[in-house]
Structures are given as C-alpha cells and as structure tokens.
Amino acid sequence: MQAEFRAPRRRTRVQEEYEAPLPVSLRPEERSLFRAELINQHVLVRDLEQIQKIHNQGFFGKGVLSRARPDHSISDQWEEHEGLFLPLVSQARYEELLRWAGATLSAQGLDEEAVNQTLLQLSQPIGTEDLRGEGQMMNGQEGPGPEDGASPCTERAWPEGGASPCTERAGPEGGASPCTERANPNPDSDSFSDSDSEPGPGPGSGSGSLVPGPGFVLVVSDSEAAVQIREVRRTPLSLSEYLQLSLEEAFFLVYGLGCLSVHMHQEPLSIVQLWRKFRSLHPDFVSSYAAYHHFRSRGWVPKEGGGAKYGVNLMLYRKGPPFYHASYSVVIERADDAFEGSALHPFSWRSLAALSRITANVSKELMLCYVVYPTDQSEAELDSPECLSRLKVQEVIVGRWVSSRERAEQDDI
Amino acid sequence: QITCNLPHKDCASNNCVPSELFAARSRSHKIPVRGQKDFFPNDSDEQRQRLEQSLNEHWSLTSEERVERLGNLVKAVWIPSDQIVELQSPAGKFWQTMGFSANGKQYLLPEEALYLMECGNVQVFYRDLPLSIQDGYERFLSSATVTLQQYQVFGHLKRLGYVVHRFDPSSEPSSYARQLNLPQSRDRAGRQLKRKRSPSPTYTKRLNSFCFFCSYTEAQVESTIEKMEEDKCSLEGDDAKKLAASPDIQTATTSGADEGRSWWMTDDLGASDKELHHSPTSGSSRWDFSSIPFPDVGSSERHPSCLAPPEPSLLPGDLTVGVCDIASWRRKINLRMVKMSSKEQKREKDTRRRRWDVNKDREVRRCRNWAEYHELLARRQRKRKGRPAHLWNREVTPLHDPKQPISTGELLDKISVIKSTHLLEGASRLKGSEQWRICFNVYQPDTVADFKKSNPGKPYSRMCVCSFDGPVPDLRAIKLLAFQSGDIPVVFAVVDHGDISFYTFKDFQLPTDVFP
Numbered sequence: 001m002q003a004e005f006r007a008p009r010r011r012t013r014v015q016e017e018y019e020a021p022l023p024v025s026l027r028p029e030e031r032s033l034f035r036a037e038l039i040n041q042h043v044l045v046r047d048l049e050q051i052q053k054i055h056n057q058g059f060f061g062k063g064v065l066s067r068a069r070p071d072h073s074i075s076d077q078w079e080e081h082e083g084l085f086l087p088l089v090s091q092a093r094y095e096e097l098l099r100w101a102g103a104t105l106s107a108q109g110l111d112e113e114a115v116n117q118t119l120l121q122l123s124q125p126i127g128t129e130d131l132r133g134e135g136q137m138m139n140g141q142e143g144p145g146p147e148d149g150a151s152p153c154t155e156r157a158w159p160e161g162g163a164s165p166c167t168e169r170a171g172p173e174g175g176a177s178p179c180t181e182r183a184n185p186n187p188d189s190d191s192f193s194d195s196d197s198e199p200g201p202g203p204g205s206g207s208g209s210l211v212p213g214p215g216f217v218l219v220v221s222d223s224e225a226a227v228q229i230r231e232v233r234r235t236p237l238s239l240s241e242y243l244q245l246s247l248e249e250a251f252f253l254v255y256g257l258g259c260l261s262v263h264m265h266q267e268p269l270s271i272v273q274l275w276r277k278f279r280s281l282h283p284d285f286v287s288s289y290a291a292y293h294h295f296r297s298r299g300w301v302p303k304e305g306g307g308a309k310y311g312v313n314l315m316l317y318r319k320g321p322p323f324y325h326a327s328y329s330v331v332i333e334r335a336d337d338a339f340e341g342s343a344l345h346p347f348s349w350r351s352l353a354a355l356s357r358i359t360a361n362v363s364k365e366l367m368l369c370y371v372v373y374p375t376d377q378s379e380a381e382l383d384s385p386e387c388l389s390r391l392k393v394q395e396v397i398v399g400r401w402v403s404s405r406e407r408a409e410q411d412d413i
Numbered sequence: 414q415i416t417c418n419l420p421h422k423d424c425a426s427n428n429c430v431p432s433e434l435f436a437a438r439s440r441s442h443k444i445p446v447r448g449q450k451d452f453f454p455n456d457s458d459e460q461r462q463r464l465e466q467s468l469n470e471h472w473s474l475t476s477e478e479r480v481e482r483l484g485n486l487v488k489a490v491w492i493p494s495d496q497i498v499e500l501q502s503p504a505g506k507f508w509q510t511m512g513f514s515a516n517g518k519q520y521l522l523p524e525e526a527l528y529l530m531e532c533g534n535v536q537v538f539y540r541d542l543p544l545s546i547q548d549g550y551e552r553f554l555s556s557a558t559v560t561l562q563q564y565q566v567f568g569h570l571k572r573l574g575y576v577v578h579r580f581d582p583s584s585e586p587s588s589y590a591r592q593l594n595l596p597q598s599r600d601r602a603g604r605q606l607k608r609k610r611s612p613s614p615t616y617t618k619r620l621n622s623f624c625f626f627c628s629y630t631e632a633q634v635e636s637t638i639e640k641m642e643e644d645k646c647s648l649e650g651d652d653a654k655k656l657a658a659s660p661d662i663q664t665a666t667t668s669g670a671d672e673g674r675s676w677w678m679t680d681d682l683g684a685s686d687k688e689l690h691h692s693p694t695s696g697s698s699r700w701d702f703s704s705i706p707f708p709d710v711g712s713s714e715r716h717p718s719c720l721a722p723p724e725p726s727l728l729p730g731d732l733t734v735g736v737c738d739i740a741s742w743r744r745k746i747n748l749r750m751v752k753m754s755s756k757e758q759k760r761e762k763d764t765r766r767r768r769w770d771v772n773k774d775r776e777v778r779r780c781r782n783w784a785e786y787h788e789l790l791a792r793r794q795r796k797r798k799g800r801p802a803h804l805w806n807r808e809v810t811p812l813h814d815p816k817q818p819i820s821t822g823e824l825l826d827k828i829s830v831i832k833s834t835h836l837l838e839g840a841s842r843l844k845g846s847e848q849w850r851i852c853f854n855v856y857q858p859d860t861v862a863d864f865k866k867s868n869p870g871k872p873y874s875r876m877c878v879c880s881f882d883g884p885v886p887d888l889r890a891i892k893l894l895a896f897q898s899g900d901i902p903v904v905f906a907v908v909d910h911g912d913i914s915f916y917t918f919k920d921f922q923l924p925t926d927v928f929p
Contacts, residue, residue: 001895001902003919021928024815024824033801033815254804256828258811261801268803271811290831297829299821299926319928328923339839339889347885349907353914367921370888372834385809392834395923396891401874401904401915403573 003397006365008318008327016322021299023057024257036250038264041281043250044242051243054260059301059320060253061245068321072241079218081230086218094219094233098123101236125231126216246304247278247285248292255385256293275385284334284344286382286391287371288313291332294369294393302330310362311355314369328367329359335394337375356400370394437480481533489526491539496558498526498537505534510576510864522579523553524567531568563852563878566906569913570876574858580851580875582897700727710739710746822927836920840896849890851875851897855904874904881909891918 023034034050036043045051045061054060055069063070075087089097098119105115215238221229245253253260254274261268269277279285291314295302301317306329315326335341347355359366372392381387451460488501500519504512511525521529527549529535537544544552554561559579570577705727708720720737728734753761771777780786804811812828813819819827854872856864875898879886886894886905894903905916 001898001900001919003921005921005924018928021821022824024813024819254811255809256812257815257824258804258813259815261804268801270803270807271809272807275809293828294831294833295923297825297831298923299825299928300923316923318926333888335888339843339892340887343887349879349881349883349885349909352885352916353907356916368918372888389830392832394834394836394888395921396836396888397917397919397921399917399919401917403570403575403913403915 003399006327008324009363010324011322014323016320018319018323020057021319022257023053023060023253024259034253034260036245036260036262038262038269038277043245043247043262045245046240046242051241054245054253055243059303059317060249061243062305063241064244065239065241070241070243072239074217074235074239079230081218081232084216084232086216086232089217089219091219091221094123094217094236097236104237119236122234122236125233127232247282248289248302248304251275251278251289251385252293252296256296272384276383279383284332286387287332287334287344290371290388290391291330291369291393293388295330306330310358310364312359312366315364316367326364329355329364330367330369331355333368333370335370335372337373339370339372341373352398356398360400366398368396368398370396434480437478440477479533485534486536487529487534489521489535489537491526491537491544491552493539493552496523496555497521498523498553501538507534510861510866513866522558524559524564527553527564528568528571559852560878562880562908565908565911566876566878566913567853570853570855574861575873576856576858576861576864576869577876578854578856578869578872580854582851585897585899710742825925825927833922835922836892836895840892843889843893843896846890846893848884849877849879849886849894851877851894851903853878854901872901874902876904876906878906878908881907886918895920 034045034054035047036045044064045054051061051063051070055063062068063072065072073087075089075093077088078085079088080086101122102115102119105118106112110118215235216232217235219231219233221231250260250262251274254262255271262274263269264277278289282288292302295314295316301320302314303317303321303326304314306312306315306326310329312329313332314330316328316330317326318324331345333341333344356366370393372394374390377387377390381390451463454460485505487503487505489498490501491498498521500512500521504519507525507529508519511529512519512521514520521535526535526537527546530537530544530546530549537549539548539552550561553559554564559567567577705724710720720739722734722736725733776789777786780789800814800816805814812830813824853876854869855874855876856869857873860870875894877886877894902917902919905918907914907916
C-alpha cells in the first residue's frame with residue numbers, strides 16, 4: 001500500500017527571494033557556463049558571480065566559511081562612512097589581523113625589518129576620496145588580485161576550515177593572504193581589474209553609497225570617549241570564500257545540465273573522466289549519484305550534510321532550504337535484481353528504531369531509497385554514466401504505528 | 414503486561430474457604446498508583462521505604478490468585494492431535510469475533526484459548542484436569558501453531574480491542590477475483606481440521622468430507638474463478654474477431670450515412686435505394702469544387718469587409734444565409750500579443766536605464782582601430798556561443814545544452830533517465846521465505862459490533878511478527894510481503910522481550926515538483 005504524501009512545511013520567516021529552480025537560464029543569451037576546480041578531492045567554485053548564481057538557483061553547494069550560503073565577510077557589521085559602505089572592525093581586531101599578516105610574511109622568509117615595513121605601509125589610513133574614485137570599478141569580485149602573479153606569496157592556506165595545509169599554488173590564490181602587492185598607498189587602478197572584463201555597474205550603485213571592494217575596512221578606535229574615531233584602512237588579510245560542491249552536485253551540473261566545467265590542474269575534464277575520478281574518490285558514487293539525480297529530476301533539492309545532523313545521506317527540500325523545512329531524510333541503499341544486496345548501511349532494529357525516532361522528532365519522514373541494479377550490468381558499463389539509464393529507484397517510507405492510539409475507523413495506517 | 418502463572422481457583426472443585434472467597438471478592442481491584450519518579454538513588458530512608466512499598470504492592474498483585482465465578486467460565490477441552498480446543502459449554506460474548514464451528518461443535522484456536530484463559534473466561538481441560546496458564550503457554554504455543562512472540566503480539570492487540578485472525582495466504586483471492594469483488598467466505602474450520610489429513614500446506618484445492626460449510630467451499634470458489642478467467646480469455650479472443658470484422662460494419666454505417674445525407678446530391682431526393690448502393694463511397698457528390706469560391710478571410714489582399722452570401726444551391730433545404738460582416742475578424746487575425754510579466758517589464762526598464770558606456774571597457778580601449786574592435790567582438794562571440802569541446806566532443810555528452818531555452822518541466826523530463834519503480838514490480842516472481850511471513854489479519858475495534866466471522870471484510874492491516882534481535886526486512890522481504898498482502902498495508906511487529914513496536918515500510922513515489 002502506498003504511503004500518503006504529506007505537504008512540505010513552509011518556514012515561518014522567509015527572507016529570500018526565489019530566483020530560479022536551476023542555474024540554467026531560460027534565456028539563451030545569458031551565459032550559463034561555470035567553472036570549478038577539483039582540488040584535494042574537493043570541487044570548488046571561485047568566481048563570485050558564478051557562486052551566487054549556482055547557489056541561488058538550485059541551492060547547490062556550500063560556502064566554505066559559512067553555514068550554508070557563502071556569506072562570509074570580514075565583519076558582521078557594516079557602516080556608512082563618508083559616502084562609502086564599509087565593514088566595521090575594531091582596533092583590536094585590526095591589530096590582530098595585522099599580526100597574522102606579519103606572521104604569514106615571516107613564514108614566507110621575509111626578515112623582521114621587511115615585515116615591519118610592509119605592515120606599516122599596509123596600515124596607513126586611506127583617504128576616502130581615493131577610494132571613491134575606485135568605487136566605480138568594483139564589481140564585487142572577492143580575492144586579493146588577478147592572475148598576474150603580483151603577489152609573491154608562496155604559502156597559501158586553503159579555506160577549508162583550516163584543516164588541510166596547502167599543496168597547490170597554481171592559479172589565483174584564495175584564502176588568507178596578505179595584500180603585499182598593494183604596498184603603495186595609492187591603489188593602482190590596474191590591480192583591481194579582473195579577468196572578466198565585462199563592465200557592469202558597481203554593486204550598490206543603486207543606493208547612495210559605494211562599496212569600494214573587499215580590500216578595505218573601517219577601523220574603529222577603542223577609545224572610551226563617546227566619539228569613536230573611524231578610519232579607513234586596508235584589509236591586512238583578505239579572506240575569500242569559495243563555494244564547495246559535493247561530488248554529486250558537481251556531476252549533476254556537468255552531466256545533467258551541461259552548465260559546469262570541472263578543471264583539474266588547469267585541464268578541463270570530460271564527463272567520463274569526471275565520472276571515473278569521482279568513482280575512485282567515493283566507492284559508492286554510482287548509488288549516491290543515482291539517488292541524487294533522481295531527486296533532482298523530480299524537482300526537489302537534495303542536500304548533503306544530513307549525516308552529522310540526522311544520521312542520513314540526504315535531506316530533501318522543496319524549492320530550497322530557505323523556503324521550506326526538509327520533508328524527507330533519505331538513506332540510500334543498493335539492491336540487485338533479486339532485490340537483495342549488501343547493505344550500504346546495515347540496519348538493526350535498534351538502529352532503525354533510533355533513526356526513526358530522530359526523524360520523527362524533527363518532523364520529517366524517513367525514506368529508504370533503493371537503487372536497483374540489473375544483474376547483467378558489467379563493471380565496464382558502470383564505468384560510464386550511461387549506466388544510469390538502466391538503474392531504477394525504489395522509494396520506501398518507514399513509519400511507526402502506534403497500536404493504542406489509532407483505533408478509530410477513519411485513521412489509516 | 415503481567416502474566417499470571419498461577420492457576421485459577423474455581424470454587425467448586427478446589428477447596429475455597431468462605432473467608433478466602435470473601436477476602437478475594439472484597440479486595441481492592443485498583444492498580445497501584447505510581448508516584449513521581451526519582452531519577453537518582455540518594456540512599457535516604459524515605460526513598461528506600463517508597464521503593465519497598467511499591468515492590469510489595471506489585472508482588473502482592475502478581476501473587477494474587479484470581480477467582481472466577483464458576484458459572485462464568487466456559488469449559489473446553491484441549492485436543493493435541495488436532496492442536497485445537499473444543500468447547501464443551503456454550504461460548505460467551507467472545508464468540509462474535511473468535512472461534513469457529515465445525516462438525517456441529519464449537520472450536521477455538523490455541524492462541525485464542527490461551528488468551529481467554531488469561532482473561533479468565535475459559536477453563537481448558539486436558540485429561541480431565543484444568544490446565545494452568547503455564548501449561549497453556551507450554552502446550553498451545555509452538556511453531557506448528559503460533560510462536561511465543563506471535564502470541565505476545567496477538568495478546569497485545571486483542572487487549573487493545575482489535576480483532577486478530579490468522580492469515581492464510583492460500584485463501585487470499587487472486588487479483589482477478591478481487592477485481593470482481595467476489596464475496597470471500599472464511600473457511601476457518603477447513604484449515605484447521607484438514608491439516609491433519611493433508612501433508613501439504615495448500616489444502617484449498619482438496620475436497621474434504623470434514624468440510625461442511627456454506628454453499629461455497631474454497632475449492633468451488635477457486636474453480637469458478639478459473640472458469641471465469643478462461644471465459645475472460647475467450648471473450649478477449651471474441652473481441653479480436655469482432656474487431657477484424659469491423660470494416661464491414663464501417664461500410665455499413667457509411668452507406669447508412671449516405672442514405673441520410675443526400676441533400677447535396679443534385680439528384681432528386683427521392684433517389685432509389687438501388688442507385689445509392691451502386692454509388693461508390695468515395696467521390697459520390699456531384700459538385701465541382703473548382704468552381705465554388707471559398708472566401709479567404711486571412712489573406713492580406715484587399716477584401717471587402719463583407720462576405721456575400723453563398724449560392725442557395727449550395728445550402729441544404731430551407732437554410733438562408735445573409736451577408737456576413739467580417740471586419741471585426743479581420744482585425745483580429747495576423748496579430749501577436751506580447752504580454753510581459755511584471756518581472757520582464759522591470760527587466761526592460763532596468764536594461765534601458767543601465768546603459769553602460771562601451772568606452773569604459775578596458776579591452777575596448779586597447780583596440781586601436783575598428784578592425785581590432787571587430788576582432789574583439791568576434792572573439793567574445795565565439796567564446797559565448799561555443800560548446801566546450803571537452804564536454805561535447807566526447808563519447809558521453811551532457812543531457813542538456815544550457816544554450817537551449819527550455820521550460821523547467823521539460824528540462825526535468827529531459828534529465829529523467831533513471832526510472833522509478835514500485836514495490837509490486839517484479840514481486841510476483843519472488844519465492845516465499847521462511848523468515849518473513851504474514852501471520853495475522855487485524856481488524857479495527859470499531860468494527861466489533863458488526864463483525865461477522867463468515868464475512869469479516871477487508872482487514873485494517875496485516876501483521877508480520879519478528880524479533881528485535883533479528884534482521885530488518887530487506888527490499889526483497891518488503892516486496893514479497895507487499896505482494897502477498899495485496900492492497901492491505903503490512904505492519905511489522907517487532908518483539909523485544911514482551912515490548913512490541915510496530916513499523917511500516919510503505920511504497921512511495923515522490924511527486925514531481927515544478928516551480929514555477
């Protein structure tokens with residue numbers, strides 16, 4: 001017998017506007033080709049505009065420095081100052097950032113004298129008139145600079161929660177890096193150019209104040225006086241945030257929608273190469289991708305990260321996390337043609353009961369998603385994403401029945 | 414639930430001193446109230462006292478001998494050869510939902526008998542001695558009848574008021590019979606008493622002299638169904654033959670139509686049948702269509718805004734048509750309405766407003782002449798329109814080209830390469846399993862008042878009993894039981910030393926959500 005479909009619960013306070021279900025434009029003249037890098041087994045998107053599009057239209061990925069959407073900023077507070085909109089940072093915090101910049105420079109081999117010189121130059125207050133001149137040119141790209149290698153930094157800490165040390169240095173660096181190329185106080189207009197030379201209006205140009213780009217902060221002196229002096233300074237360390245895509249999300253954008261290219265060591269990967277690479281990273285990639293693809297083709301938004309929170313593989317959202325609470329917690333299982341198979345998550349009644357309880361406590365439904373493989377599928381077939389068309393998906397809802405409560409005629413199990 | 418392992422005292426055969434009886438009857442029948450829980454032992458006297466008192470209350474409750482009025486107890490006899498309990502005095506109220514009749518006698522299934530013993534309604538004798546509850550557990554429950562765990566589920570549900578019957582897969586109607594909504598008669602007798610005779614578990618097909626039931630025996634029902642299924646096949650065969658013959662019917666009707674509508678024939682209306690039959694079905698009219706002008710309302714040529722009436726000879730009978738004013742129609746054709754949503758309108762406004770200055774583009778500034786500028790534009794155009802080779806010039810290409818405009822619904826269809834399946838698909842070829850079986854049919858307590866054992870109707874659910882320490886059903890087991898159960902939901906009763914939880918594994922297909 002069929003499980004009843006329960007309507008998803010809408011969140012009480014929705015602050016976001018719905019842009020589009022998927023990052024594939026309905027108007028062909030808009031560009032829909034994104035680029036991601038495969039670094040250290042992670043797929044990262046670096047360009048800010050692409051990040052926005054990919055995340056806002058389908059809720060793919062997660063900001064590496066944020067809880068969900070990439071919204072990391074050097075400060076949570078922003079203020080208007082002489083016609084400019086700047087992040088607010090306390091003097092103490094500014095000095096802390098300076099110290100970190102100094103430490104990074106020292107680690108790069110600069111001697112103490114050079115470090116101090118650099119830091120001194122960095123921390124000069126900036127006139128707002130100079131900034132305003134630059135304001136027009138910003139189009140909001142985060143990151144310290146272009147790919148012209150102006151920065152001599154050799155050590156880069158990848159913004160992966162600080163967990164893994166850097167290994168790669170190709171391409172534009174992200175993460176924390178001191179802005180050494182801006183040693184001269186007059187910002188060189190060229191250094192703010194970017195590879196996307198498509199001019200557009202600066203962000204916030206609609207409103208009165210200008211946002212001069214990520215290289216500047218407003219420092220508030222920690223005086224006890226009633227009036228606190230605010231000065232515009234350069235950001236000693238700039239943290240750029242990337243969007244991290246899970247392997248399934250990345251493959252879906254590449255294969256399902258054709259709108260993403262994944263590059264490894266600067267080389268773009270073909271679909272088959274990507275498939276094989278991902279399979280080597282995750283042994284059960286075929287099953288987890290099949291389930292992901294299935295839910296996406298039904299118009300739902302599957303998000304990873306349910307493991308640590310709810311003990312499951314995926315959470316299913318209608319429209320997206322900002323709009324509705326997740327409706328289903330999904331556990332992915334595989335089965336062969338005789339519907340048996342080694343379970344990816346072997347359940348005991350105890351663990352199933354526990355999972356069922358947790359799921360009910362957060363008002364979701366527990367779904368087992370079985371990916372059924374035909375018996376005559378060879379290993380060679382599985383080495384190409386074309387094997388997906390022979391797979392089938394069986395959804396089963398696990399529920400609990402309370403014998404003492406449901407005794408009325410009208411209640412169904 | 415506390416099970417009482419001590420025998421009932423019925424006052425006739427046992428010595429029951431009047432004072433004991435009085436004490437028993439006037440004892441408080443209240444269940445001891447449990448107070449607030451203490452969460453930690455704190456070694457206080459008060460706590461110890463409370464615990465002791467509580468324990469004493471429970472002990473005295475369980476050690477109580479239960480006293481029943483002799484007249485209330487229905488007498489029965491255990492027949493181990495048939496694994497059945499035969500009533501020797503008339504049944505009470507429980508007969509509405511439990512037990513069955515056969516050979517002019519009343520019987521109870523072993524689990525039913527044990528349950529009624531525990532309720533204090535029935536006293537079962539074996540070799541002239543009453544069986545204790547313990548005896549009942551030992552003798553009545555076995556793998557041949559009902560296991561202990563299954564009995565625990567049985568008792569749990571019965572105490573909540575449900576009606577619980579054993580499930581017999583062979584007496585479930587085939588899908589065809591269900592389609593026809595055949596009344597299903599329950600042959601509870603046949604199953605039990607036949608078992609001794611027939612070695613195989615499926616006994617529906619055998620005629621048995623012990624089986625006296627209503628007009629339908631199960632065998633008869635089965636054979637009627639088979640016959641009907643055969644008829645159905647032959648009926649389909651007939652239909653096929655009929656379809657083959659239909660061209661004849663078609664021509665018959667067209668000639669009939671010809672007979673009715675002959676006013677466009679320039680012949681007399683009183684044409685004879687003979688003539689009609691001779692006229693071929695195609696091209697039988699006498700009009701010269703090349704000479705009849707048809708107005709072209711949609712042409713862009715200059716036309717008068719009025720259409721002249723058609724020739725009267727072209728019209729049937731008494732119909733007269735005047736001049737037709739087509740001015741309003743002509744105004745409506747060859748028009749395309751452009752309706753912009755508010756978003757699009759806003760976008761139009763924005764693009765008009767935000768006209769950027771091409772001179773601000775750095776790359777444009779680097780162009781020294783028009784030729785270089787054109788080159789720049791061409792380069793950008795190529796980059797924009799190009800399909801990246803690493804995706805499109807290989808053996809596997811993406812499912813969708815983002816350059817193609819497509820609606821969301823169509824896009825979802827396009828990428829749906831993985832098919833959805835349902836539980837019953839492929840389930841019919843699954844062989845039965847020893848481990849996973851449906852034991853009981855369960856009916857809701859509300860139905861008790863009108864319950865008829867001979868025609869109980871569709872169950873509310875079906876139970877499969879398993880142990881908490883045992884495995885969870887895999888997809889195979891879920892499909893197998895779903896198939897056996899048909900359209901009744903299957904509930905898994907998981908027994909953990911007397912504690913029972915119920916779980917369901919239901920078929921589901923996630924609906925497609927297209928927004929907008």
